[in-house]
Amino acid sequence: MTEVNKHETIAAEGAVYYLFGATGDLARRKLFPALFSLYKEGKLAEDFAVVGLARRPRTNEQFRADVHESIAEFCRYKVEDAEKWERFASHFVYMSLDINNVDGFRELDRLSKELDAQFGIPGNRLFYLALAPELFGPVSFNLRDGGMLDSHGWNRLVIEKPFGYDLESARKLNAQLSQVFKEEEIYRIDHYLGKEMVQNIEVLRFSNAFFEPLWNNKHIANVQITLSETVGVEERGGYYDKSGALRDMVQNHMMQMLSMIAMEPPSRLHPEDIRDEKVKALRSLRPFESGEAVAANVIRGQYSEGESKGKPLTGYRQEDSVNPQSATETYFAARVFVDNFRWAGVPFYIRTGKRLPVKTTEVVIEFKNVPDNILFANRHDLAPNLLVIRVNPMEGIYIKINAKKPGVDNVVQPVSMEFCQSCQVGINTPEAYERLIYDAARGESTYFTRWDEVAQAWSFVDRIADAWREDGGASLQLYPAGSWGPERTDKLLAQDGFHWWPVNGQAEDNVIWISGGPK
Numbered sequence: 353m354t355e356v357n358k359h360e361t362i363a364a365e366g367a368v369y370y371l372f373g374a375t376g377d378l379a380r381r382k383l384f385p386a387l388f389s390l391y392k393e394g395k396l397a398e399d400f401a402v403v404g405l406a407r408r409p410r411t412n413e414q415f416r417a418d419v420h421e422s423i424a425e426f427c428r429y430k431v432e433d434a435e436k437w438e439r440f441a442s443h444f445v446y447m448s449l450d451i452n453n454v455d456g457f458r459e460l461d462r463l464s465k466e467l468d469a470q471f472g473i474p475g476n477r478l479f480y481l482a483l484a485p486e487l488f489g490p491v492s493f494n495l496r497d498g499g500m501l502d503s504h505g506w507n508r509l510v511i512e513k514p515f516g517y518d519l520e521s522a523r524k525l526n527a528q529l530s531q532v533f534k535e536e537e538i539y540r541i542d543h544y545l546g547k548e549m550v551q552n553i554e555v556l557r558f559s560n561a562f563f564e565p566l567w568n569n570k571h572i573a574n575v576q577i578t579l580s581e582t583v584g585v586e587e588r589g590g591y592y593d594k595s596g597a598l599r600d601m602v603q604n605h606m607m608q609m610l611s612m613i614a615m616e617p618p619s620r621l622h623p624e625d626i627r628d629e630k631v632k633a634l635r636s637l638r639p640f641e642s643g644e645a646v647a648a649n650v651i652r653g654q655y656s657e658g659e660s661k662g663k664p665l666t667g668y669r670q671e672d673s674v675n676p677q678s679a680t681e682t683y684f685a686a687r688v689f690v691d692n693f694r695w696a697g698v699p700f701y702i703r704t705g706k707r708l709p710v711k712t713t714e715v716v717i718e719f720k721n722v723p724d725n726i727l728f729a730n731r732h733d734l735a736p737n738l739l740v741i742r743v744n745p746m747e748g749i750y751i752k753i754n755a756k757k758p759g760v761d762n763v764v765q766p767v768s769m770e771f772c773q774s775c776q777v778g779i780n781t782p783e784a785y786e787r788l789i790y791d792a793a794r795g796e797s798t799y800f801t802r803w804d805e806v807a808q809a810w811s812f813v814d815r816i817a818d819a820w821r822e823d824g825g826a827s828l829q830l831y832p833a834g835s836w837g838p839e840r841t842d843k844l845l846a847q848d849g850f851h852w853w854p855v856n857g858q859a860e861d862n863v864i865w866i867s868g869g870p871k
């Protein structure tokens with residue numbers, strides 16, 4: 353085991369995990385594999401049970417076979433042998449239940465008591481809602497009315513995104529959940545917060561003398577956040593066409609990453625102190641006060657037909673379950689400002705889109721240049737220092753610095769030094785959902801979004817959505833699938849004298865890599 357991976361394993365307290373939506377896509381691709389990984393690593397001991405819940409009928413055996421199939425396909429650990437599998441699978445049971453029928457919840461309570469007794473579980477209950485958002489309210493009411501919240505242990509509600517469609521609907525949803533659960537019992541998932549390198553942002557900032565003193569507008573020229581995807585809308589057109597990139601990626605993942613880069617250091621490492629600082633950063637975002645401000649700073653794109661690696665790609669409007677006249681954005685870019693003492697005047701450029709050339713999530717911190725120095729032959733074209741945080745799929749950081757080119761000419765050349773975390777511990781290790789389920793089971797809420805964060809992010813995003821609604825689609829720009837989005841995105845930075853830095857390790861040719869170079 354490498355240094356990076358050395359840690360003490362503490363099993364979460366025993367609990368029953370209620371997986372609502374157990375026959376769905378998220379459970380199959382993410383949740384079953386995450387539970388298996390936690391079990392393999394000893395983070396789930398033997399005192400747990402998983403109850404799969406959905407309407408369609410399944411026997412326990414069929415359910416366990418589904419779980420096995422999902423693990424074989426998606427889990428980073430493999431099932432070793434039949435005996436070990438049987439032991440793990442014996443913790444899984446299935447119950448057919450319609451969320452709208454309270455009687456089913458009473459029966460679930462009876463089953464829960466049997467499971468508590470069978471596995472020695474002290475009445476702790478974790479409800480994971482992998483369901484369409486309109487079911488979050490009804491399921492909460494029926495959990496309460498069906499007597500599911502009256503056991504001796506704790507109750508926790510884990511809910512998937514999207515948390516509402518706008519601020520108003522999010523408020524309504526929150527009001528429903530608050531009738532049943534206290535804020536500290538609600539764990540709102542943003543899976544980006546479960547990613548290793550997103551969590552690493554705080555560590556890099558606050559534990560390095562190299563970075564901490566420079567983390568402000570005196571030394572940072574701009575910040576660039578890219579969340580690019582090569583996939584199109586795939587089979588999720590029904591959901592995505594109503595959502596678009598703004599609601600699907602910006603309101604949650606992008607705002608969370610931005611708040612972690614911009615936040616002040618918390619005075620204590622307590623979840624509430626950290627979340628207080630994040631919400632303060634979100635509150636400092638300069639709101640777009642008019643349609644003109646949105647038009648000048650925000651780019652809204654949609655992919656049209658294009659190609660990638662010689663393969664033709666269809667346009668968004670030709671995708672299944674998408675309105676052929678859709679004005680939904682599959683691309684978003686913006687220049688935003690955090691109007692506080694630390695960040696005044698520093699542009700944050702953010703972009704996300706589907707059908708872009710590479711799958712990558714990266715943050716680039718571009719530092720201001722040093723004053724002109726007469727000693728250097730090429731002093732007028734020194735490259736700025738960069739700190740690049742690679743979040744996904746490759747994890748790690750690299751910094752770009754300037755060094756003397758060997759020889760007598762006093763020429764300065766850019767060199768990069770890299771810490772490649774993926775090279776040490778593998779790609780996407782551990783998966784975000786593992787960390788988040790484990791945290792929820794331990795009552796650790798730092799990497800879940802608190803209501804005021806969600807509300808603040810919606811109020812920022814709603815102004816953009818309002819402006820777009822008013823312009824009736826006029827601001828939508830098409831970009832060929834497989835390209836880097838509408839051309840205007842480059843102009844947004846050029847106006848300020850900047851450009852997007854290459855992502856996905858596509859560093860410029862003239863950079864020398866001190867540690868092997870990007871993978």
Ligand SMILES: NC(=O)C1=CN([C@@H]2O[C@H](COP(=O)(O)OP(=O)(O)OC[C@H]3O[C@@H](n4cnc5c(N)ncnc54)[C@H](OP(=O)(O)O)[C@@H]3O)[C@@H](O)[C@H]2O)C=CC1
Pocket residue numbers: 372373374375376377378379381405406407408449450451452481482483484485512513514
């Ligand atoms: N899939 C993904 O990658 C991601 C999903 N999410 C979010 O996770 C949630 C679930 O998504 P996903 O798994 O893709 O959705 P699916 O449509 O694949 O699954 C929905 C699940 O809900 C169950 N269900 C629907 N209605 C009822 C009902 N009345 N009573 C009981 N169960 C019901 C369905 O089972 P049955 O029909 O048998 O009742 C099914 O198991 C959504 O909020 C989504 O936004 C978030 C990020 C990524």
Ligand SMILES: O=C1O[C@H](COP(=O)(O)O)[C@@H](O)[C@H](O)[C@H]1O
Pocket residue numbers: 581600601713744
């Ligand atoms: O939440 C979502 O995230 C995924 C991208 O997640 P990543 O971990 O693969 O970067 C995105 O494809 C999806 O549309 C969105 O709902």
